Every structure is written in C-alpha cells, then in structure tokens.
Amino acid sequence: MRELTYAQAGLEAITEEMRKDPRIFYMSTDPAVPLMKEFGDKRVRATPIAEGALTGIAIGAAGSGYRPIMDWRQVTFSFVAMDQIVNQAAKIHYMFGGQRTFPVLYRANVGGGTRLAAQHCQCPYSMFMNLSGLKMFLPSTPADLKGLLKTAIRDNNPVISFESNRLLTTKGPVPDGDYTIPLGVADIKRQGSDVTVVAVAWLVHEALAAAEELAESGISVEVVDPRTLVPLDAAAIRASVRKTGRLVIADEAGPTAGFSAEVAAIVTEDPATFAKLKAPVKRVCALNVPIPYSPVLEDHVFPDRKRIAAGIREAIEGRVSAAAE
Amino acid sequence: MNLSPDKQRAMLRQMLTIRTFEERASSDYHAGKIYGVVHCYIGEEAVAVGVCGALEQGDQIISTHRGHGHCIAKGADLKRMMAELYGRQTGYCKGKGGSMHIADFGIGMLGANGIVAGGISIVTGAGLAAQMDGKGRVAVSFFGDGASNAGPFHECLNIAAAWKLPMVYVCENNMYAAQTAAAETHAMPDVAGRAAGYGIPGIIVDGNDIFAVYQAAARAVARARAGEGPTLIECKTYRWRAHTERIGQPDFRTEAEIAAWKQKDPVARLLAQLKDQGALSDPDWQAMGREVTATIESAVAFAEASPFPAPEQALEDMYAA
Numbered sequence: 065m066r067e068l069t070y071a072q073a074g075l076e077a078i079t080e081e082m083r084k085d086p087r088i089f090y091m092s093t094d095p096a097v098p099l100m101k102e103f104g105d106k107r108v109r110a111t112p113i114a115e116g117a118l119t120g121i122a123i124g125a126a127g128s129g130y131r132p133i134m135d136w137r138q139v140t141f142s143f144v145a146m147d148q149i150v151n152q153a154a155k156i157h158y159m160f161g162g163q164r165t166f167p168v169l170y171r172a173n174v175g176g177g178t179r180l181a182a183q184h185c186q187c188p189y190s191m192f193m194n195l196s197g198l199k200m201f202l203p204s205t206p207a208d209l210k211g212l213l214k215t216a217i218r219d220n221n222p223v224i225s226f227e228s229n230r231l232l233t234t235k236g237p238v239p240d241g242d243y244t245i246p247l248g249v250a251d252i253k254r255q256g257s258d259v260t261v262v263a264v265a266w267l268v269h270e271a272l273a274a275a276e277e278l279a280e281s282g283i284s285v286e287v288v289d290p291r292t293l294v295p296l297d298a299a300a301i302r303a304s305v306r307k308t309g310r311l312v313i314a315d316e317a318g319p320t321a322g323f324s325a326e327v328a329a330i331v332t333e334d335p336a337t338f339a340k341l342k343a344p345v346k347r348v349c350a351l352n353v354p355i356p357y358s359p360v361l362e363d364h365v366f367p368d369r370k371r372i373a374a375g376i377r378e379a380i381e382g383r384v385s386a387a388a389e
Numbered sequence: 390m391n392l393s394p395d396k397q398r399a400m401l402r403q404m405l406t407i408r409t410f411e412e413r414a415s416s417d418y419h420a421g422k423i424y425g426v427v428h429c430y431i432g433e434e435a436v437a438v439g440v441c442g443a444l445e446q447g448d449q450i451i452s453t454h455r456g457h458g459h460c461i462a463k464g465a466d467l468k469r470m471m472a473e474l475y476g477r478q479t480g481y482c483k484g485k486g487g488s489m490h491i492a493d494f495g496i497g498m499l500g501a502n503g504i505v506a507g508g509i510s511i512v513t514g515a516g517l518a519a520q521m522d523g524k525g526r527v528a529v530s531f532f533g534d535g536a537s538n539a540g541p542f543h544e545c546l547n548i549a550a551a552w553k554l555p556m557v558y559v560c561e562n563n564m565y566a567a568q569t570a571a572a573e574t575h576a577m578p579d580v581a582g583r584a585a586g587y588g589i590p591g592i593i594v595d596g597n598d599i600f601a602v603y604q605a606a607a608r609a610v611a612r613a614r615a616g617e618g619p620t621l622i623e624c625k626t627y628r629w630r631a632h633t634e635r636i637g638q639p640d641f642r643t644e645a646e647i648a649a650w651k652q653k654d655p656v657a658r659l660l661a662q663l664k665d666q667g668a669l670s671d672p673d674w675q676a677m678g679r680e681v682t683a684t685i686e687s688a689v690a691f692a693e694a695s696p697f698p699a700p701e702q703a704l705e706d707m708y709a710a
Contacts, residue, residue: 089521106521112551117510117544124514124528127499128449130521132514147541151504152511160492160500161482162706197707220709 065237073206073238074171074227075099077213078133080242082107085131088217091118092135119145119170123153123222126166131217139172139226140183153222154197165220169213174202175265175316176366177230182354185362187317189226193294193326199247200224201292204268206236208291211245219247226293228265250297252304256286259379260304261372262327263287263314267348271314274373283380293323298330302337309342310379314372319349343382348375392442392603394668398677400442400599401663404434404656405681407458410467413685414457414474414488418634422693423474427488430458432597432629435655436561437462439602440529440622443610449497449519450529451512453561454489455628456501459531463498465491471688477695484698485706505566506532506539509558513545516554516619527555527613529606535566537580546621550587555613557606560623561596567632568639581623589619596624597655600662627653 068076075096082088082103089107090099099108111118115136122132136142142149149170156166176185192200199221203209209227216223253268254275263271268289275285288304290297305311311331313324324347331337332345348367356362392400411429418427430437433455441450441462452459460470465481473480474488481491492500499515502508509530516528536542537560549556560580564571572578584591592609594601602624609620627650631640663669669677 112544112548114544114548117513117541117548120507120510120541121514121517121545121548124451124499124511124516125518125521126514127494127511128515128518128522130518147504147507148510151507152502156500156511157709158706159482159486159490160494161480161485162709163482163492164494165709167709199708 065239067235068206068238069233069235070206070209070228070231071233073210074213077210077217081214081217087129088131088133090133090135091122092137095135115141115145116148119148120152122168123148123156123166126168127156127164131167133169133171133217135171137173138184139174139186139188142170142172149192150195154195157221158197166222167220168222169216170222170224172224172226173229174226175229176355176362177266179357179359179362181357185229185355187315187350189293190317190322190326192224193323198222198224198294199292200226200294201247202226202228202264203291204228204231204253204265204289207238208245208251210238211243212247212291215244215247218244230266245291247292248295248297249292250288250290250300252286252300253289254285254287256284256308258284258308259310259312259376260286260288260308261312261314261376262290262301263372264290264323265316267314267316267367267372270367270369271372273369274376277369278373278376283376285376296326296330301327302331302334305331305337306340309340311341312346312348312372312375312379314348314367314375316350316366318352319347320352322349324349343379346375346379348372392600394663394666396442397659397663398669400438401656401659401669402677402681403438403462404599404659405677406467406684407434407437407461408656409681409685410461410470410688411457413689415630415634417474417689423488424476425487425489427474427634428455428632429628429630429634430455432650432655433561433563433626434458435599435602435659436559436596436624436626437531439599440531440557440559440606442603443606444527444529447497447524447526448528449499449512449515449526450531451499451508451515452501452531453508453533453536454501454503454505455533456489456491460491460493460498460501463493464496465493465498467684467688468691471692472695475692475695476697477692478698478702479691479695483702483706506536506541508532509536509541509545513549513554513556516549516556517552519555520552525614527557527610529557529559531559531561533566534560534562534564534571534575534580537583538574546584546587546589546619549619550589553616553618555616556619557609557613558619558621559606560621561626562623563626563628565628565632565642568641570641579623581621584621589621591621591623593623593625596626597653597658599655599659
C-alpha cells in the first residue's frame with residue numbers, strides 16, 4: 065500500500081471531498097497552497113485573523129446550504145472563538161428544535177513535541193468533549209485521519225477534527241480510492257490479553273512501542289485507539305477491559321477532568337466491566353502544568369513509552385496504595 | 390421611495406402586533422405562564438418593521454435577545470411564537486428555546502440569541518452564502534448599542550467590507566446596554582461613526598420614524614444587492630420597559646426620560662401620518678386594534694391548548710441525521 069504523511073492524508077481528504085461537492089468551501093489564515101491553487105480564492109479563502117467571527121460565519125453559511133471547513137490551525141486559536149463554539153455551534157441545532165442542519169468541519173492541531181511552549185502545545189479536547197452537541201475525533205494514523213475527515217465533511221453536524229502536531233510528518237499506509245471511517249468506532253491497534261492501554265494520537269504509537277518492549281517480558285498488551293472522542297466507543301473499550309482485566313489510559317493532556325478521566329469512568333461505572341477489573345485503573349498523562357518551552361522541561365511534562373511501560377507494569381504487578389503508604 | 394397606503398397600513402398593523410404580543414407576553418410572564426425571562430421591544434417597533442419592510446422573502450435576518458419584534462416583522466407565526474414562550478411542543482423550537490431563542494429558518498429568521506453580539510457572525514455567514522449563491526439576496530444583522538462594543542461587530546464589519554458581502558448591519562441604539570448607559574461605555578456617541586473605520590457608509594436615522602428607517606434600509610439593501618457591500622445603519626430609539634420583565638431589576642433611567650421618549654411613540658407617529666393623509670379612519674384604526682388583539686388571543690389560546698413536550702423529548706434534536 066502507498067504511504068502518505070499524516071498531513072498529506074488530511075489534505076487528500078479535503079481535496080477529494082471538495083472536488084465532489086461544490087458546496088464545500090475552506091476558510092483559514094494562510095490556507096494550504098495546493099488547495100488555493102486547485103480551487104481558487106472563493107472556495108479556499110485566506111481570511112483575516114478573526115477566528116471568532118469566522119467560526120460563526122461558518123455556522124451561518126452552513127445554515128444557508130453550504131458545507132464550510134474552518135481551519136483554526138493550532139487549537140490555541142479556537143479559544144478566541146469560544147462563544148461561537150460553545151454558545152452557538154454546539155447548541156444551534158438543538159436550541160432551535162432541529163430546524164436546520166449545520167454541517168461545519170473545524171480543524172485544529174493539538175499536542176506537544178513542537179517546542180512551542182504553553183500556548184501552542186495544548187491538548188484541550190476534553191474542554192470540547194464536555195459540551196453537548198459537538199462531535200470530534202483525534203486520529204493516530206494517516207489512514208484514520210483521511211477516513212474520519214471524509215466522514216466528518218459529509219456529516220450534517222458541527223464536527224471538530226483534532227490533528228496531532230507530532231504526527232504531521234509521520235508516514236503510514238493509506239488505501240487507494242474513496243473510503244470512510246465511521247465516527248464512534250474504536251480500532252484495536254494491537255491485540256493482547258494481560259492489560260488494555262487506551263491511548264490517542266501520538267501516544268498510540270508510544271503505547272505500541274511499550275507493548276513491543278513488554279512482550280519480551282511476557283506481558284501481552286492490547287492497544288485500543290478510540291479515534292473518535294465524541295461519540296466515544298464505550299462498548300469497545302469495555303469489551304477490551306473485560307478481556308484483560310486491567311486498564312492503563314495514556315493521554316497527552318493533563319488528567320484533571322480529562323479524556324482519561326472519562327475513559328476511567330465509563331469503565332468503572334459499568335458493573336460487568338468493573339467486576340472483571342483485577343487492578344486499579346492507571347492513568348499516564350501530562351503533568352498538571354502549562355507546557356514549558358525548554359526540551360528538557362517539555363519532555364519531562366509529557367508522557368512517553370517509558371512512562372506507559374511503567375504504568376503497565378504497575379497495573380500488572382500491583383502497587384502499594386497511597387492510603388497504605 | 391414612497392410607500393403606498395396599503396404598505397403603510399400593513400406596517401402599522403405589524404408594529405401594533407409586536408406591541409400587543411409583548412404586552413400579553415409580559416402579563417402572562419408575570420402570571421407565571423411564561424418562564425425564564427422576557428425582553429420587550431416595545432418602543433423600538435419602527436426599526437424591525439421599517440427594515441424588514443425593505444426586504445424580500447428570501448432575505449435573511451438575525452436577531453438579539455430582544456427578538457419578538459424581528460420575528461413578527463419577518464412574518465413569523467404568532468401561534469408558534471407564543472407556544473414557544475409557553476414552553477409547548479408546538480412552539481418554533483418545540484419548547485427547547487423560549488423567548489430568547491425563537492428562530493424560523495423557513496422565513497429567513499436565523500434566530501434570537503442570548504449572547505450579545507453572538508448573532509452578528511452567524512448572519513454574516515448567511516451573507517457570505519448569499520454572495521456565493523449570486524441571486525441578489527441580502528442578510529441583515531440586528532444588534533444593540535451594547536453589541537457594537539464587542540469584538541464580533543468589528544471583526545464582521547471588516548470582513549463584510551473586505552469581501553463586499555451583501556450585508557446590512559442595523560444597530561438599534563436604545564441608549565442602554567442592559568442597565569448601563571451608552572454614554573458611559575462608548576468612546577464616541579454615534580455608533581454609525583465606526584463605519585468610517587471600515588470604509589463603508591454609516592447612516593444615522595431616527596429609529597422611531599418608520600419612513601426614515603425604511604428609506605435608509607431600502608438604500609442599504611439596494612447597495613448590497615448591487616454587490617457594493619455592507620452598510621451600517623444606526624437607529625436611535627428607546628425601549629419603554631426595563632431591560633427584562635424580571636421583577637426587582639434595577640432601572641436607572643429617569644421617569645422624565647422615559648416619558649419624553651413615549652412622546653416619540655413610533656406607532657402613534659405612523660398612525661398620525663396615516664390619518665393626516667386620510668389613509669386611515671378612526672373606525673378603521675379601531676377595527677385594526679380589535680383584529681390584532683384577536684390574533685394575539687388566538688395565539689395564546691393555541692399555546693394554552695398545546696401539550697408540553699414529553700420529558701424524554703429533551704433527548705431529541707441533539708444531532709441532525
């Protein structure tokens with residue numbers, strides 16, 4: 065199978081869908097040059113730096129029959145559009161009783177590894193997961209990104225595509241031709257029997273590396289990649305945990321009220337899954353600080369394969385609880 | 390741009406309908422039949438009716454938290470509006486929106502909005518869609534003096550001017566952002582002056598003079614349809630009632646100020662003009678009043694006879710298919 069980078073796969077999804085549907089148009093500060101060349105300045109709009117207005121303009125155009133794509137670029141910039149995301153995009157379909165559809169795709173890069181410090185290395189997707197009314201995903205491979213983007217563009221609701229900064233230049237196999245990946249369906253990236261690691265984005269690859277290393281010690285790790293954050297594939301996550309009896313959650317975001325907390329909750333609140341747990345749930349997350357600039361500091365704050373492996377060992381071998389220490 | 394007597398009478402009827410609807414909404418709110426909050430538009434009717442009078446069916450508008458007037462002026466169904474205020478299944482939003490979130494996308498009314506300045510971007514997107522459609526449609530953003538101090542106003546005026554969008558931005562300057570006087574919060578007394586910063590026309594009109602409003606809107610709409618870009622119209626007006634109908638809210642406005650503005654009643658002004666023209670007799674005016682009251686009564690009857698939504702319907706309409 066041919067190989068594309070994560071960024072190329074994203075561009076290919078957008079390009080293919082725009083060729084098929086003239087109602088799609090793209091707005092971004094400094095949009096990708098190949099898009100501008102192919103589709104011209106009316107369908108690919110280089111916008112003023114006004115994310116708040118443009119996020120709302122996308123909603124209004126969607127309600128008027130178009131299928132806009134608004135690229136925030138770094139997720140950081142979405143914060144200046146929070147009214148339009150939280151009060152408008154997430155609620156407009158429900159609040160008005162489902163009168164119109166609002167097919168908008170928002171794109172945002174997330175995650176660290178780029179040495180861009182506190183503002184531009186964030187993983188705030190749980191802030192958006194907490195809203196009712198938005199769908200969102202965070203793929204770990206070029207193929208998943210392409211398939212999910214195509215589904216999102218065809219979806220009749222606002223969808224956020226979170227895309228990993230660390231993965232933009234990484235390559236992976238991408239099928240030829242038109243294919244889609246449904247929202248809300250997890251992918252088992254590695255089968256195993258001793259412990260389940262639920263990871264997203266770059267940490268899927270780190271979890272796979274940890275699993276490879278631990279296999280030498282006879283530990284069999286299953287890696288579950290939810291791919292979609294909302295709706296989250298609770299059934300697949302629970303099924304894996306019922307099989308292995310142990311759960312480690314790896315997330316580039318901090319733990320507090322985060323994606324990892326949500327996964328822990330959906331596993332432990334399900335009686336059938338809870339009954340199969342052999343060990344406490346272990347979270348391997350970023351430390352609870354803004355992301356610092358110096359590589360030494362940044363690398364200390366983000367989790368990696370070593371911390372995931374340590375977390376897996378802890379889940380397997382048990383640990384002294386804080387209360388008993 | 391002379392208005393026919395028929396059109397003037399229709400405008401008078403619409404203004405009277407807005408006023409009667411809200412008088413009833415206010416009393417039903419205080420009677421506990423309407424929940425949450427109601428923001429009355431009474432005193433500002435000439436703005437919504439004058440602007441919407443210059444629009445065609447396919448044109449789109451967006452409203453504010455004070456949205457009943459815009460809905461009625463764009464032709465919304467009074468029954469479904471009242472049912473929405475009553476929280477009933479037959480309301481425009483099936484009881485999910487209430488007074489602050491009435492929309493009727495079918496008639497180009499893109500919604501009232503609880504966030505000051507929150508609608509300006511959305512309707513600018515409708516204007517972008519209208520431009521891309523190329524059918525000469527326009528979009529109108531209604532907002533207050535308070536919203537003119539918020540970011541979306543400035544961002545959208547710049548974008549609409551840069552892209553020559555077929556937009557009309559209508560500032561309803563009623564001199565107060567909730568309880569706070571515009572004089573305390575605006576760097577310049579006139580909102581229209583800000584248009585200069587975006588290279589577009591900024592027009593000030595007497596917002597209680599429906600002819601002035603209509604003519605300014607008609608010119609702005611013609612300019613937008615011709616592809617010449619947006620216009621900012623500032624309508625100087627006044628709300629007769631407090632910011633909301635909630636009991637006990639402070640209202641720092643003086644009795645004298647309120648009384649002075651009631652002397653400039655937009656309904657009475659149009660009525661007097663029609664009478665001067667011999668276009669409306671006293672019996673005709675009385676008949677109009679009875680008819681309007683009857684339509685409001687039947688809207689209330691419809692709302693009261695309508696069922697509440699089933700509780701489980703709270704889970705419907707999350708996502709479109």
